[in-house]
Amino acid sequence: MPNRLAAATSPYLLQHADNPIDWWEWSPEAFDEAVRRDVPILLSVGYAACHWCHVMAHESFSDADVAAQVNRDFVAIKVDREERPDVDAVYMSATQAMTGQGGWPMTCFLTPVGEPFHCGTYYPPAPRHGMPSFRELLTAVTTAWTEDGERVRRSAGEIAARLADGAAAALPPAPVSEALLDEAVAGLAETFDARVGGFGGAPKFPPSMVLEFLLRHHERTGTPDALSMVAVTAAGMARGGLHDQLAGGFARYSVDASWVVPHFEKMLYDNALLLRCYAHLARVTGDPLARRVAEGTAAFLLTDLRTPEGGFAAALDAYTDGVEGLTYAWTPAQLRAVLGDEDGEWAARLLGVTEAGTFEHGASTLQLPADPDDPERWATVRAALLAARAERPQPARDDKVVTAWNGLAITALAEGGAALGHAGWIAAAGAAADLLLERHVVDGRLRRSSRDGAVGAAAGVLEDHACLAEGLLALHQATGDPARLAAATGLLDLALDRFAGEPGTFYDTADDAEALLHRPRELTDNASPCGSSALAGALLTASVLAADGGRYRAAAEAALLGAGTLAGRHPRFAGHWLTTAEALVRGPLQVAVSGVDGDPARDALAAHARHLAAGGTVVVAGEPGAPGVPLLADRPLVDGRPAAYVCRGFVCDRPVTTPEDLAAALAPTP
Numbered sequence: 001m002p003n004r005l006a007a008a009t010s011p012y013l014l015q016h017a018d019n020p021i022d023w024w025e026w027s028p029e030a031f032d033e034a035v036r037r038d039v040p041i042l043l044s045v046g047y048a049a050c051h052w053c054h055v056m057a058h059e060s061f062s063d064a065d066v067a068a069q070v071n072r073d074f075v076a077i078k079v080d081r082e083e084r085p086d087v088d089a090v091y092m093s094a095t096q097a098m099t100g101q102g103g104w105p106m107t108c109f110l111t112p113v114g115e116p117f118h119c120g121t122y123y124p125p126a127p128r129h130g131m132p133s134f135r136e137l138l139t140a141v142t143t144a145w146t147e148d149g150e151r152v153r154r155s156a157g158e159i160a161a162r163l164a165d166g167a168a169a170a171l172p173p174a175p176v177s178e179a180l181l182d183e184a185v186a187g188l189a190e191t192f193d194a195r196v197g198g199f200g201g202a203p204k205f206p207p208s209m210v211l212e213f214l215l216r217h218h219e220r221t222g223t224p225d226a227l228s229m230v231a232v233t234a235a236g237m238a239r240g241g242l243h244d245q246l247a248g249g250f251a252r253y254s255v256d257a258s259w260v261v262p263h264f265e266k267m268l269y270d271n272a273l274l275l276r277c278y279a280h281l282a283r284v285t286g287d288p289l290a291r292r293v294a295e296g297t298a299a300f301l302l303t304d305l306r307t308p309e310g311g312f313a314a315a316l317d318a319y320t321d322g323v324e325g326l327t328y329a330w331t332p333a334q335l336r337a338v339l340g341d342e343d344g345e346w347a348a349r350l351l352g353v354t355e356a357g358t359f360e361h362g363a364s365t366l367q368l369p370a371d372p373d374d375p376e377r378w379a380t381v382r383a384a385l386l387a388a389r390a391e392r393p394q395p396a397r398d399d400k401v402v403t404a405w406n407g408l409a410i411t412a413l414a415e416g417g418a419a420l421g422h423a424g425w426i427a428a429a430g431a432a433a434d435l436l437l438e439r440h441v442v443d444g445r446l447r448r449s450s451r452d453g454a455v456g457a458a459a460g461v462l463e464d465h466a467c468l469a470e471g472l473l474a475l476h477q478a479t480g481d482p483a484r485l486a487a488a489t490g491l492l493d494l495a496l497d498r499f500a501g502e503p504g505t506f507y508d509t510a511d512d513a514e515a516l517l518h519r520p521r522e523l524t525d526n527a528s529p530c531g532s533s534a535l536a537g538a539l540l541t542a543s544v545l546a547a548d549g550g551r552y553r554a555a556a557e558a559a560l561l562g563a564g565t566l567a568g569r570h571p572r573f574a575g576h577w578l579t580t581a582e583a584l585v586r587g588p589l590q591v592a593v594s595g596v597d598g599d600p601a602r603d604a605l606a607a608h609a610r611h612l613a614a615g616g617t618v619v620v621a622g623e624p625g626a627p628g629v630p631l632l633a634d635r636p637l638v639d640g641r642p643a644a645y646v647c648r649g650f651v652c653d654r655p656v657t658t659p660e661d662l663a664a665a666l667a668p669t670p
Helices: 028-037 051-061 064-073 085-099 134-147 149-168 178-190 208-221 224-239 268-285 288-305 332-339 341-351 375-390 403-420 423-440 462-479 482-498 531-543 549-569 575-586 600-612 659-666
Strands: 041-046 075-080 106-110 116-120 449-451 589-594 618-622 643-648
Touching (some): 051 064, 178 208, 178 224, 178 575, 208 224, 208 268, 208 575, 224 288, 332 375, 403 462, 423 462, 482 531, 531 575, 600 643
Parallel strands (some): 041 075
């Protein structure tokens, strides 16, 4: 008989709807039940594409004896970390403080008022490698609660107080100057893997935001070292097993240092950020590999992750039928079976598929160390392998639409489409934006996610407001639509009013959000931009697009000042902060292209600007004085011809009317 989770919108919670455990969703009623029964809370946090979450669900949460013990001695709460990142952040800080590490599934034991007293991650069904079994842990927690409950509660209260103090702490302010940006590049070079790219060793994650910063730094300063780190890393990832050589898109991370064997889950946020990075690299260098990867990643988003409502699904699972890589790995014999002996052997050499295997059980991931010498043959082979792969069992899809991650996808598609000339990408970005604005805004407030068009109950957090605002600003620039600018500034105004703390600081939850153990506030950029850095970037962009941009610029500068110490000391975890700082140092650069709608000369001038302008530049094209587009105010035609107005910060050059003069105006200043 299904439990309470059967009514959830989260695919992760629905995966546990048939567990014999009497799960509750995170709710006041669950805590009231713990108070009424005077029992501790078992909090289990995970997400749909998490392998060890599935393992623990199979081993323990589906076991009748485990369920009987949990139901008797605890109130059990299940949380999707992607749906409730605020809850996840609060208890992950507790888990890391208690154990020195974190991860999912996250297993926490709380008092009935939500204070943690024991935290961990995965627990096996039997003792293993020094870990107690899950049932042994349950018994120990119950014994401590019943025999020494007062001490447990007191200890939990002390832990909660220390966590709250830590969450409220701020870094000393430091200006994000040109010198600091130079130091960040030097710091990144110290851990750079010059052989295959990336930073540090295994496991190796795609450093998309760091690459975006380095690319902008190169565009501003001309330093070859920054561009080299981008080019080597982009090529290493693109040619390795991390990249899906058949269907496009990227896996979550590489378990080795050479990008050969991925953890096969594919996340929307990774692919959105990487699409943006490869599109910008293609724009800057003209590298055909970068363009090809950008186009393949966009195709993956539009084919594999797009939902019927026009949004983008959260993830594809790493495992198929419980086996990682089942859909994606190949043996030489499998290649020959699909392609025949001659083409199969050719493909094995091309894609690094060996008899020994590079993955598990003699299978190999597909790599592309070098472009094929026969592109037409490769196209035929690739199509045949992709068709054969489609007949294999496929990984599950987490099809909830997360606001923040869709915002990242909107930005990437709008910017990439404008830079590389793909109008279809821009249209897809617009459709996703329409879905979010129509379905995710309820009573004037933003929600976190939806599924099958039905919006979830969880409130939007800071990253949702910031990433969607940035996406809308990118769409405004790509299309000139003033409604996109108005929607973006509305979200930014709400963020400034509801999420701000002390000057220059922002919380991840609104001031009227559900009260948790403490109010979370993340400063580091990890797999995706933290809410504060995403907001700083959106504020800076809006500062030169909106009529009252002074408020936005002041807030962006204050936020960057508060993150300067982090950016200087730990640049690998401040990629988006540094990317925004590069735009600030440049002004940011602004290009307003004024001309009559439908005039090919205006469109050509705008396309030239989007191709040449450095990352972080704001480019808008439209009718002179177009209503709702402040950047076009007082920007008339010049001698009846379309004109481009280039400004740096608060200083503008004379308008230009030819692509040659525009290129000169956009050239880096000495």
